[in-house]
Amino acid sequence: MYNQKVMDHFMNPRNVGEIENADGMGEVGNLRCGDIMRIYLKIDPTSDVINEIKFKTFGCGSAVASSSIATEMIKGKTVEEALQITNKDVLRELGGLPTIKIHCSVLAEQAVKAAVYDYATKHGKHYAALENYSPEDDDHDHDHGEED
Amino acid sequence: MYNQKVMDHFMNPRNVGEIENADGMGEVGNLRCGDIMRIYLKIDPTSDVINEIKFKTFGCGSAVASSSIATEMIKGKTVEEALQITNKDVLRELGGLPTIKIHCSVLAEQAVKAAVYDYATKHGKHYAALENYSPEDDDHDHDHGEED
């Protein structure tokens, strides 16, 4: 079902946990669909570099793997760089997901955006990539599609 | 499909052949349904005993077996006795036939009747059992029924 890379990130997820007094925290997904992803960020205020990132995820194997790889991709990047990362990048980095699991990668992208938005709001920052962002749109498009 | 007795009479049919100058000859069945049975009789004019009987049959295993056993049952009997034999007797003697083959035993009964009728007509004889007999009714009821 899942490739080795996905299984590796599921079995040994990187950056699991919480950050107390995080600079930004974002949670997306909902219980109905069975995936909730929460991301915590510590960001250097001057360089805008993401120094620390943690996640907590309720969801299936690909939700956990997507969270894990997304945090890896973002760690050490500047906020602007992190905001460029799309679900396609997450998918590519994971080496693909089954069709009905694509939405998990979307969730990961959105979780990052939500966490940065939280940071931006609290710290009065503005990012071009968040121009049209509204946390209410969060609910990821949930078409599980057809199984292959 | 067939029991041992039926198979025996099919494989080793008794009384196959023709009788030249037979006293009576009857043929029943039709090509459409795939069974034709012809019976030849030699009858002692004084005792009315069937001295000789032969048959020729075009048909399936149970048609052949029914012909064979019917001729055996009738041989040495008087005509009146022979006319008492029904398809049920043929069936019993054979130890049964598959449902869709029951009509073959009917055919045997009718072939005997037809041959006797021929004899009676030619020799000016009258038999109570042939009172309502008409050779046109010969065509046996051909409901092959449902397979078991």
Added chain:
Amino acid sequence: MKTIYMDYSATTPMKPEVIEVMTDAFKHHYGNASSIHHIGQEAKVLLQQAREQVAQLIGAEAREIFFTAGGTESDNWAIQIALETKPGKHIITTNVEHHAVLHPLEALEKKGYRVTYLPVDEYGMVTPEQVEEAIEEDTILISVMYINNEIGSINPVEQIAEVAAKHGILFHTDGVQALGNTPIDMSTNKISMMSMSSHKIYGPKGVGALYIRKGVRTVPLIHGGAQERKVRAGTENIPGILGFAKAAELAGASLDQHIEKLSRLRDKLRDGIMNNISDAKYNGHPVLRHPGNVNICFKYIEGESLLLLLDMKGICASSGSACTSGSLDPSHVLMNIGLTHEIAHGSLRLTLGDFTTEQDVDTVIEEIKPIVERLREMSPLTE
């Protein structure tokens, strides 16, 4: 790593005796049972014996057993029979049936039929009274599953059959999970039709049967040759049917021990898990239950993740979570017994069978706790 298979309700491994019968048939009984020659006739005799063996398991007559390609086909066929032999547009069923019943009924709704999906209680069960109340003028079929495949509850199908009979309505039950797991005696009940599947009782896949009580009018779902007394066409799968019959024979010979042994292991497994792990809910009826079914929801975690981690330990299980059902929602069974999404997503079904050992149960009890804890640690819902 040793595989611990606890997914017997999904499908069973085959018993060695069944494999033996089938490989023998592959080699020696390849005939077409419609053929007149000895190879065909031998096949026909074996077919009849097999029919008797399956009939025996459920106290039926051989001629009431019609072989099919599996439980799903049997379910579809039973519905088709009601449709084509009865005038009327209304069907009664429950909202926790297998998709093999629900989906053909949904297709019928598009064609103008009305279907009442009876709501079930917290155990997934309906009552004969509920069924009786739902009967309308033009009800042509009542279909209520015998044992639920997810949560194992056993419906009072004999009483429901009485209700149906009283009103002169056909009663079908999906008996796929019941066969070989509870005593069934058609000679003392009024069930009109019952679906069965071979691969749930240690027989081969791709074989099943529909019990059709004598006197019930029958029409084909699959039209063609004159097989199965002209109502189920297609060259008979003799080796498969012989395998099914062997499995039925074995099931019949040890039904009591099978139920006793499994029930004991099942309860041990349930207690081992429930006493060890908090925030867990045991689903399905406590007593009127499939002897091998354990179904538990663990709060705060998601079923697929749980399955994957169990699988890493060699433990094969299943879940009714949305992710494993391939749909948006958790299984309709879990939702319709009244669980919230939160709980339903964390469901785990462990189903035991004849090859399950005491040791297997102990191992699973031991392995499952750290896995649940690990997932809970990762979960944003655990506070």
Added chain:
Amino acid sequence: MKTIYMDYSATTPMKPEVIEVMTDAFKHHYGNASSIHHIGQEAKVLLQQAREQVAQLIGAEAREIFFTAGGTESDNWAIQIALETKPGKHIITTNVEHHAVLHPLEALEKKGYRVTYLPVDEYGMVTPEQVEEAIEEDTILISVMYINNEIGSINPVEQIAEVAAKHGILFHTDGVQALGNTPIDMSTNKISMMSMSSHKIYGPKGVGALYIRKGVRTVPLIHGGAQERKVRAGTENIPGILGFAKAAELAGASLDQHIEKLSRLRDKLRDGIMNNISDAKYNGHPVLRHPGNVNICFKYIEGESLLLLLDMKGICASSGSACTSGSLDPSHVLMNIGLTHEIAHGSLRLTLGDFTTEQDVDTVIEEIKPIVERLREMSPLTE
């Protein structure tokens, strides 16, 4: 006594390699391909490989292969697909189709559909022109069998498919007798759907497939679970499917030799019989023909008797006589190629396959003559 099996068109014995694959699957690949755990996932991988193997035999893509329980189900399903996806009430077929096509169509006639049964020529064949002329405004399906199961004639299905495509009509062919007996390449023809059956190509019974060209809209005949991309429900018969796939692989690897060897034996058998026995008629096309099919009518005798006597010599054959078809008339195929009852009743079908030897053919040629003579002596029709 040695069995000489010459009824390969009824069903084939299984090849040892197929039996091996299946017994291995019975023991090791019992998983439900929908399960998430390793036992299920392994089954899923094998299922996909099997799909590719079957696809390869007919030059199709794996996703165009949908597994079923056999040729009959595939035929029924193809018709159902046309019915549910196309508006219109008219269907074109021939009057020599297998009952698996004719009977579902007859059922449809009762529901208001119109069916044109194209008359065939003396060989049992139709022309593309005939088909084209029969097309009406609301024709939704053309179904013409690839190779006739009784007399072996091969229809020009590729050209008929062209006609259908030109008019935008679905074209289905019953390819049950064609698979593995003639080259088929879906990548170069326009067939929309083709039925296949495993037990005619040395695979297991109870398994088949429907080829559905990509782009053709699909609906289920059997509703339920999400198997086969949601259009054919029921737990996948993995061992059976793997056996079918193995048989397909073997058939593909030796198709040319298979056809060459059988054609030679077939013609030898034909000549041996026709040169030895008078008042006999060879049925079916002399050249455009199933490589293993010999069909001869012997005047004055009845087919079942012939089969029984052959069987006593260990020779397994079949006949289209009324007695063996279980109906009043000889087979519709023999009648519709214009034979009289008299001749049709005496039909004999000998079908050869991969285990047929030169010696078998010699023995049959030798044995058949005295048997025919014996029956003719007993017949009132011989004068």
